Amino acid sequence: MVENDLILTERREGYRIITLNRPDRLNSFNEPMHKALMSALIETEADSECRALILTGAGRGFCAGQDLADRLTSPGQQPPDLAATIEQFYNPLVRKLRGLRIPIIAAVNGVAAGAGANIALACDIVLAGRSAKFIQAFAKLGLVPDSGGTWFLPRLVGPARARALALLAEPVSAEQAEAWGMIWKTTDDAGLMDEAHRLASYFATQPTIGLGFIKQALDVSETNDLDRQLELERDLQGRAGRTPDYREGVAAFFEKRQPKFTGRA
Ligand code: T3D
Numbered sequence: 681m682v683e684n685d686l687i688l689t690e691r692r693e694g695y696r697i698i699t700l701n702r703p704d705r706l707n708s709f710n711e712p713m714h715k716a717l718m719s720a721l722i723e724t725e726a727d728s729e730c731r732a733l734i735l736t737g738a739g740r741g742f743c744a745g746q747d748l749a750d751r752l753t754s755p756g757q758q759p760p761d762l763a764a765t766i767e768q769f770y771n772p773l774v775r776k777l778r779g780l781r782i783p784i785i786a787a788v789n790g791v792a793a794g795a796g797a798n799i800a801l802a803c804d805i806v807l808a809g810r811s812a813k814f815i816q817a818f819a820k821l822g823l824v825p826d827s828g829g830t831w832f833l834p835r836l837v838g839p840a841r842a843r844a845l846a847l848l849a850e851p852v853s854a855e856q857a858e859a860w861g862m863i864w865k866t867t868d869d870a871g872l873m874d875e876a877h878r879l880a881s882y883f884a885t886q887p888t889i890g891l892g893f894i895k896q897a898l899d900v901s902e903t904n905d906l907d908r909q910l911e912l913e914r915d916l917q918g919r920a921g922r923t924p925d926y927r928e929g930v931a932a933f934f935e936k937r938q939p940k941f942t943g944r945a
């Protein structure tokens with residue numbers, strides 16, 4: 681376990697767990713936590729042995745978004761420059777998560793509010809404990825959903841639900857989120873981390889380069905037309921077909937055995 685207080689990083693066989701660790705503030709973001717999380721993600725990206733990532737929160741919450749204690753101002757004081765903090769911290773974080781070539785599992789262990797909800801939704805597979813809830817809290821503060829919220833939400837739950845969730849800022853239970861297709865799966869609270877570890881261990885044995893290509897193709901399918909997407913699939917398939925894992929997958933199929941994927945080029 682590598683600790684720098686605000687972010688805990690744990691290495692397991694083939695994968696890592698990053699834990700947001702400001703439980704007394706429901707793991708809300710301040711600048712030091714942003715910086716520590718970005719360092720942990722950069723380190724994860726550079727680790728060729730790491731083939732999956734779990735992102736979770738310490739204590740009873742996943743993440744309550746921005747630490748609002750850092751945004752209190754007195755009358756007459758200059759308002760905070762939120763565009764600047766989004767440019768400096770939140771947008772790079774979402775881009776980094778989406779750009780990682782390994783599967784990221786969000787294990788949402790409790791409330792995910794504001795940017796915390798959207799950071800969970802930026803992950804590849806979102807698991808949530810039954811007591812977790814997702815809140816687009818922004819409208820209650822006069823703010824706009826950020827960290828990709830206005831992009832992820834309509835794509836995940838459709839425009840009608842996205843609008844209502846963003847405008848009303850009402851909590852969505854884990855079970856409702858699963859029923860709407862906003863997240864992958866709800867588990868019992870006690871079983872959440874076991875399920876996240878089970879998935880991460882599975883991914884740690886899978887063809888990592890191919891999985892990275894799948895993420896890449898799905899990401900751009902949101903904006904590509906069919907022709908461009910067909911071309912991209914051709915190109916990525918060409919590259920996937922040159923990986924040792926593809927050769928191994930085909931050989932294992934004919935030898936009627938489990939493949940031994942290395943995840944290496
Ligand atoms: O600013 C920029 O750079 C722009 C980017 C903005 C991104 C954003 O995320 S804006 C949205 C910020 N987040 C929120 O508006 C959520 C605020 N929190 C809540 O609405 C509630 O706390 C929750 C619904 C998340 C949870 O409610 P509950 O009843 O389970 O817990 P609680 O009692 O409200 O919170 C527990 C403690 O955590 C409490 O402290 P205390 O009273 O025990 O000393 C509470 O103040 C603290 N806490 C919760 N959320 C935040 C927070 N402290 C600072 N900032 C928070 N966001």
